[in-house]
Amino acid sequence: MRADARKNRDHLLAIARSTVLEQGAQASLRDIARRAEVGLGTLYRHFPTREALLEALLRADFDTLACRADELAQAGDPARSLVTWLHEAIAVTHGFSGAIALMVAAIADEGSALHASCVTLRAAGTRLLRRAQEDGVARRDIDGNDLFALISALAWLADQPPLVPRADHLFDVIADAILPGRPGTPHAGGAPGGSAVQPR
Amino acid sequence: MRADARKNRDHLLAIARSTVLEQGAQASLRDIARRAEVGLGTLYRHFPTREALLEALLRADFDTLACRADELAQAGDPARSLVTWLHEAIAVTHGFSGAIALMVAAIADEGSALHASCVTLRAAGTRLLRRAQEDGVARRDIDGNDLFALISALAWLADQPPLVPRADHLFDVIADAILPGRPGTPHAGGAPGGSAVQPR
DNA sequence: TTGAAAACCGGAGCACTGCTCCGAATTAAA
DNA sequence: TTTAATTCGGAGCAGTGCTCCGGTTTTCAA
Missing domain, CATH: 1.10.10.60 (Homeodomain-like)
Structure with a gap:
């Protein structure tokens, strides 16, 4: 060049x-x-194409994220590793509003410039998820595609200005759904007909 | 006229x-x-404006949905009612891809033509959620805004072609997160170190 | 150093978009 | 039938994505 x-x-x-x-x-x-x-x-x-430009902008971040997954897969609690990685994955796309939809489209379109990056990302997530499942802490009826979809949804959510204040909390809610075996707080609430105290 | x-x-x-x-x-x-x-x-x-047009298209559906919420709040199991309504809410926006983002923007913008409809919708969901919480079957740390956000995220997800095959399943996952007290299947899986059988 | 081919640059141009504005046509009331 | 209010339709403006090609710059062999 x-x-x-x-x-x-x-x-x-x-x-x-x-x-x-x-x-x-x-x-x-x-x-x-x-x-x-x-x-x-x-x-x-x-x-x-616009995709090619975004690809160039995101590729480095995606690769870093894939490495982080391996790093986290080595050390520490599987559940904690997965949650940490999910946070980081969502943070990467944050600010690039509109990029998430392109990512989702790209993973199904092999001709897309973003395709390879997205596949790598999904594979990295899958590894972390598998480990948590083998540890008995993550739902067994979820696979890498589901995880990718949930990340996308959360990233989308975090990019909608009115929903931003809720994003962190909803992350926790969905993390609980993925990791029901994780030591955490019981959120269901008291006995039927009990006091209807609203949080917040 | x-x-x-x-x-x-x-x-x-x-x-x-x-x-x-x-x-x-x-x-x-x-x-x-x-x-x-x-x-x-x-x-x-x-x-x-484009919003005014979409508002006209969606208003009837939204009103119907609000009525349905009252209907469902009268009869039957609170958890079941909530889940049924969530399904219907997501079905309404299905096909109107792109409308969800406008809805989300509208709920924070009082000047928007869609604003009133969205507020009505949120209120309807809040009623159903409250009842499930008082019944002790829904998480207590969620409010109407959270529910609205989760519906939006699921609707967005269901409008991304590559994610469509996963949408129903992810609906269940998130429904489980909202309703941990609901009678259902334990998804966490067996003992640590157990067999790593992957579903699907 | 020189010359010419290869690589690169910039923007005119096309078909489209959202949106405004106003003369012409249509309607409904007097 | 006249007349005034309403409604109609599209020309026009500024912006968009994207293509295409004449002119310029760089590189490298002679």
Whole structure:
């Protein structure tokens, strides 16, 4: 790759990152090119599709996440490892609003630029889930696809501004659903007909 | 309202319904007007914003849903009632892909055309949830907002084509999370270190 | 150093979008 | 039938994604 091309590419990526963080995954590509002080053609040559651009932005994070899964799979409590990883997985896509839908679409579309990254991510999650299941702490009727879907749903939720205040709490609720064998608080509540004390 | 106006309005609604079912909530308004064989100005006069149009499409369903909640709150097992209603709530938005995000945005925006409908919907869910909590079968640390968020997340999930096959199953998982006191199957699995039989 | 091919750049241009605005046509009341 | 209020339809504006190609820059062999 020619020196000027490499420079343009890198600069474009940096500008794209900040623009997407600011405006979401559906930011205007023309606008990104303008901010990068580069022709529209240049942007499209380096990243033929919007997906390709997002792929470049997310790939590194995804790979890191896959490594983290292996790291967490080595040491410590399986349930705790899984929960920690789920948190990190959701945090990665946070701020890239709109990217989650593309991710979900990509995992079913082998032609997509994001496909490989998503498959890697799902595999990493599956490993952690399996370990927790073998430990008897996670539901047995869930597989890697389900986990991927739940992560997506939680990430989507965390990107809807009105739902943000609820996101952490709902994460716990769903984590409880995945890990019913985990030592935790019994949430069901007292006897039927008991006092109807509302939390919060 | 003048006779020709009423006729145009009704026709526009019918065409909009089928178009949105076919193309999602972000269907081109120009296209809807074209299909209805009506000028673009006519569409915009009847429905000044895309939200107003969707509101008109969804309002009846939402009201029905609110009534259903009251109906279900009268008779039968609280847990069963809640689950049934959740199913119906998610079914309503199914097919209107993209509408869920607008709904979520609308509940925080009092100026939105969808706002009132969403608030009604949330209130209906809250009533059913409260009853289940008083019955000691639902988690006590969840409120109407949480329920609304979970419904949204499940509806979103059910509208992502690659996740559709998982949607029903994940509904059950999350229902279990909301209703841990419900008579059901123990999903946690056997003893630690036991056989690692994968379902499916 | 020079020359020319290969690689890259930028933006004009096309078809589309949401949305506004206003002259022309239609309706309903006087 | 006249007349005034309502409604109609689409031209027009600014934005979008994406393609295409003439001109410029870099690279490297001669």
